[in-house]
Amino acid sequence: MKSKKKHEKTRLGFFSLTCCEGCELAVLELNRDFVKALGFVEILESRMLREKNPPQELDIAFVEGSIVGKDDLEKAQKIRERSRFLVAMGACATIAGIPGIRNALPEKIKSALPQRAVKKPLEAVHKLSDFVKVDFELQGCAINEKEFLKVLVQFHNGFFPRLENVPVCKECKEKENPCLLLEGKACLGPASYAGCNALCPSQKAQCIGCRGFTKDANFSALKRLFKEFGLTEGETKNIFTYFNPDPFAEASNARQ
Ligand code: SF4
Ligand code: SF4
Ligand code: SF4
Numbered sequence: 001m002k003s004k005k006k007h008e009k010t011r012l013g014f015f016s017l018t019c020c021e022g023c024e025l026a027v028l029e030l031n032r033d034f035v036k037a038l039g040f041v042e043i044l045e046s047r048m049l050r051e052k053n054p055p056q057e058l059d060i061a062f063v064e065g066s067i068v069g070k071d072d073l074e075k076a077q078k079i080r081e082r083s084r085f086l087v088a089m090g091a092c093a094t095i096a097g098i099p100g101i102r103n104a105l106p107e108k109i110k111s112a113l114p115q116r117a118v119k120k121p122l123e124a125v126h127k128l129s130d131f132v133k134v135d136f137e138l139q140g141c142a143i144n145e146k147e148f149l150k151v152l153v154q155f156h157n158g159f160f161p162r163l164e165n166v167p168v169c170k171e172c173k174e175k176e177n178p179c180l181l182l183e184g185k186a187c188l189g190p191a192s193y194a195g196c197n198a199l200c201p202s203q204k205a206q207c208i209g210c211r212g213f214t215k216d217a218n219f220s221a222l223k224r225l226f227k228e229f230g231l232t233e234g235e236t237k238n239i240f241t242y243f244n245p246d247p248f249a250e251a252s253n254a255r256q
Helices: 020-030 032-037 070-081 093-095 099-104 107-113 145-156 170-175 219-228 233-240
Strands: 010-016 041-046 058-062 067-069 083-087 121-128 135-138
Touching: 010 020, 010 070, 010 145, 020 145, 032 083, 032 107, 058 070, 058 093, 058 145, 058 233, 067 070, 070 121, 083 093, 083 145, 093 099, 093 135, 099 121, 099 135, 107 170
Parallel strands: 010 041, 010 058, 058 083, 083 135
Antiparallel strands: 067 121
């Protein structure tokens, strides 16, 4: 694939698999900053912006949504083939997110769910990296638009962005929020990637892990603590699996 010359605009495409399209919407919410970015990027494909060009090589493909059916899978593979970099955008794409809730449900409930909207559904809901190479993951439900812009500028300037293995608690402490765990509330901040500026705990709501779990998260300690708070196993599982695969499921890959 031909690489971009320094003075050339970065060619982008935005694509949606199974999702609510809220992550692309978050990008549009950048408003003036996004218009400024148009000075160095060219958007070749975006359903929301009504940009539709014949499929061609892209510098960066931003893909939101989970792989739920074969159509999603084929679409993701075709996008990968013609993109220099592929960025998974949002919880649906990075950790299977909301569509992936289905994976942790008991078989009886799962089979009762209506399937008519999904063409050729797969056995389980998948994150993008289960099937295609992903160069960077923008976390969150929805993504943080400022983070999107930062990553876009880094790619444009030839730098490879990096996700820091830091939990939400770090940002929460920096904001001097009172800790919800001390109030007996089951917060997943210690296990979830930072980058949202501790959005939920700053509003007194528990973190439910929409940015994915950090590599060294101590799930057993949190599970013990939640039990002390009076939560049943089922309630704890529901909290852990709202966005993420069950960390206690066999091989930790309930969603794979
Ligand atoms: S991550 Fe959240 S906001 Fe983004 S597409 Fe999925 S459900 Fe929508
Ligand atoms: S409220 Fe949640 S995110 Fe904030 S410090 Fe406590 S556990 Fe961490
Ligand atoms: S606090 Fe947790 S659930 Fe809320 S936005 Fe941040 S990572 Fe997502």
